[in-house]
Amino acid sequence: MKRLKRNKGLQTYSREHALYLKRCRRKSALVWTFRIGLLVLLLGLWELVAATGVVDPFITSSPSRIAKTIASLYRDGSLFYHVGVTLTETIVGFLIAVGLGTGIALALWWSDTLRKILEPYVVVLNALPKIALGPLIIIWCGTGSKAIVFMTVLVGIIVAILHMLSAFIATDRNKILLLQSMGAKKFQILRKLVIPSSLASFVSMLKVNVGMAWIGSIMGEYIVSKAGLGYLIVYGGQVFKLDLVMSATCILCLLAAAMYFLVALLEKILVKTPES
Amino acid sequence: MKKVILQFRDVTYIYHTARGETTAAEKLSFAVEEGEFIAFIGPSGCGKTTLLSLAAGLLKPSEGAVDSGGVSFGYMLQKDELFPWRTIEKNIFLPLEIKKINTKENRERARSLAAKYGLAEFLQSYPAQLSGGMRQRAALIRTLATDPDVLLLDEPFSALDYQTRLNVTEDVSRIIRTEGKTALLITHDISEAISLADRVIVLSARPARVLASHELDFGTEQNPLKRRELNQFSAWFELLWKELNG
Ligand SMILES: Nc1ncnc2c1ncn2[C@@H]1O[C@H](COP(=O)(O)OP(=O)(O)OP(=O)(O)O)[C@@H](O)[C@H]1O
Ligand SMILES: [Mg+2]
Numbered sequence: 001m002k003r004l005k006r007n008k009g010l011q012t013y014s015r016e017h018a019l020y021l022k023r024c025r026r027k028s029a030l031v032w033t034f035r036i037g038l039l040v041l042l043l044g045l046w047e048l049v050a051a052t053g054v055v056d057p058f059i060t061s062s063p064s065r066i067a068k069t070i071a072s073l074y075r076d077g078s079l080f081y082h083v084g085v086t087l088t089e090t091i092v093g094f095l096i097a098v099g100l101g102t103g104i105a106l107a108l109w110w111s112d113t114l115r116k117i118l119e120p121y122v123v124v125l126n127a128l129p130k131i132a133l134g135p136l137i138i139i140w141c142g143t144g145s146k147a148i149v150f151m152t153v154l155v156g157i158i159v160a161i162l163h164m165l166s167a168f169i170a171t172d173r174n175k176i177l178l179l180q181s182m183g184a185k186k187f188q189i190l191r192k193l194v195i196p197s198s199l200a201s202f203v204s205m206l207k208v209n210v211g212m213a214w215i216g217s218i219m220g221e222y223i224v225s226k227a228g229l230g231y232l233i234v235y236g237g238q239v240f241k242l243d244l245v246m247s248a249t250c251i252l253c254l255l256a257a258a259m260y261f262l263v264a265l266l267e268k269i270l271v272k273t274p275e276s
Numbered sequence: 277m278k279k280v281i282l283q284f285r286d287v288t289y290i291y292h293t294a295r296g297e298t299t300a301a302e303k304l305s306f307a308v309e310e311g312e313f314i315a316f317i318g319p320s321g322c323g324k325t326t327l328l329s330l331a332a333g334l335l336k337p338s339e340g341a342v343d344s345g346g347v348s349f350g351y352m353l354q355k356d357e358l359f360p361w362r363t364i365e366k367n368i369f370l371p372l373e374i375k376k377i378n379t380k381e382n383r384e385r386a387r388s389l390a391a392k393y394g395l396a397e398f399l400q401s402y403p404a405q406l407s408g409g410m411r412q413r414a415a416l417i418r419t420l421a422t423d424p425d426v427l428l429l430d431e432p433f434s435a436l437d438y439q440t441r442l443n444v445t446e447d448v449s450r451i452i453r454t455e456g457k458t459a460l461l462i463t464h465d466i467s468e469a470i471s472l473a474d475r476v477i478v479l480s481a482r483p484a485r486v487l488a489s490h491e492l493d494f495g496t497e498q499n500p501l502k503r504r505e506l507n508q509f510s511a512w513f514e515l516l517w518k519e520l521n522g
Contacts (some may be wrong), residue, residue: 174357181332181351182374182422192373196361 093152101160
């Protein structure tokens with residue numbers, strides 16, 4: 001005889017399944033404990049070796065010094081200023097790269113001839129290290145935020161184009177045939193099939209491009225800027241303020257992670273895979 | 277005599293690719309009468325799919341002519357090709373949207389067709405939630421949604437396992453007969469052809485030509501499973517098998 005256990009008054013599970021669920025929960029609690037424990041351990045160790053003078057905190061900084069630096073940046077109001085500058089550049093660059101890249105990929109999907117003509121250009125642009133264009137960008141766009149956005153777009157757009165184009169091209173041929181047999185025009189095939197079936201790829205492209213956008217904006221700030229987190233890092237390095245370098249890096253980590261999770265959240269909303 | 281609604285006259289079709297040319301059909305001639313259920317059998321790669329594409333007007337003959345004077349077609353493929361992000365209902369409405377006849381009336385008609393053939397409770401489900409057999413039935417209802425004159429069925433059962441296949445075959449046969457549709461069915465499977473069709477056309481290896489055309493003598497028996505039990509069945513099987521392999 002099976003002993004059944006009620007769960008939330010809705011579903012009944014067998015005893016075995018209840019045990020299985022319990023094991024799952026226990027495992028996930030374990031993972032989280034160790035994740036956070038590891039972080040605390042590393043920070044503690046870092047603090048310890050810096051405080052006892054095993055390493056020179058002037059070179060390695062330390063968690064407490066980072067916290068102090070961030071606090072003082074906050075007090076003189078420059079924290080949000082620099083974060084704001086970098087965040088704006090990154091997001092604007094990201095949106096342009098993603099939007100324009102997807103648009104170009106659509107055009108390339110639409111016209112075989114155009115795709116063939118532009119293929120070598122895209123390949124070369126993809127292989128080119130974008131940082132080589134730094135001096136040109138300064139001359140074209142000056143040394144303000146415009147140059148950094150430009151760099152960000154440059155880094156992200158090729159990835160967006162290639163990623164989306166391969167998704168569009170991978171559209172199921174039989175489904176296209178089916179639509180054609182219904183008398184569908186090319187635009188209808190695009191709207192009813194190609195775009196919806198590329199949604200998952202679009203989101204995975206967003207995820208990749210979040211990383212690309214940060215590379216672009218920080219790289220851009222290294223080359224030209226007068227403000228932003230990248231600027232703080234370069235400046236801190238030049239004047240040997242390692243606390244500043246570490247602080248800016250930490251903030252960058254947090255921002256990049258936050259943006260990634262936003263996209264992951266978007267994925268949950270957009271890409272609904274119906275359960276079987 | 278019944279009305280001829282589709283006619284192939286000496287149709288030749290050649291595929292051109294960078295690597296060369298492939299003649300997929302050569303001097304194909306046959307006529308389809310209204311309400312007829314024709315099965316085409318032929319070795320794989322002989323040009324069967326090409327034949328359907330020519331019938332539907334998706335391909336234009338290299339030589340000869342396809343006369344289909346204004347009849348409309350509904351295409352059904354080997355796999356159901358339901359769009360996974362659409363509910364069954366939205367999948368069934370797809371051809372209405374494409375043909376821009378997505379009116380309340382037509383949607384109602386499609387819905388009642390779905391209900392008539394046992395899909396009512398699945399209308400709001402997604403394809404992944406249905407069994408293979410149910411999905412293929414949904415694909416057929418989608419094909420029927422625009423009320424086409426001729427159904428083109430390209431091995432619609434070959435992706436199913438044997439048990440499901442027998443059931444779906446009976447299902448589809450019943451629906452097509454009830455709706456009084458003209459149908460061209462392509463299949464590898466000789467027994468499937470015999471159990472479903474009024475007429476079987478045997479095609480040669482590539483390029484496809486008509487080797488033989490047989491009017492089947494099952495009278496009014498249209499149930500595929502019952503046909504399989506009749507004496508003529510094995511006789512037809514033997515004959516067609518010889519023609520295909522001889
Ligand atoms: N788009 C195409 N371009 C070039 N050759 C093609 C194309 N489509 C089909 N062919 C060739 O034409 C021939 C007939 O193809 P078709 O798909 O009509 O055969 P089939 O009888 O349906 O095959 P199967 O039994 O595999 O379904 C094959 O040799 C195939 O390689
Ligand atoms: Mg085929």
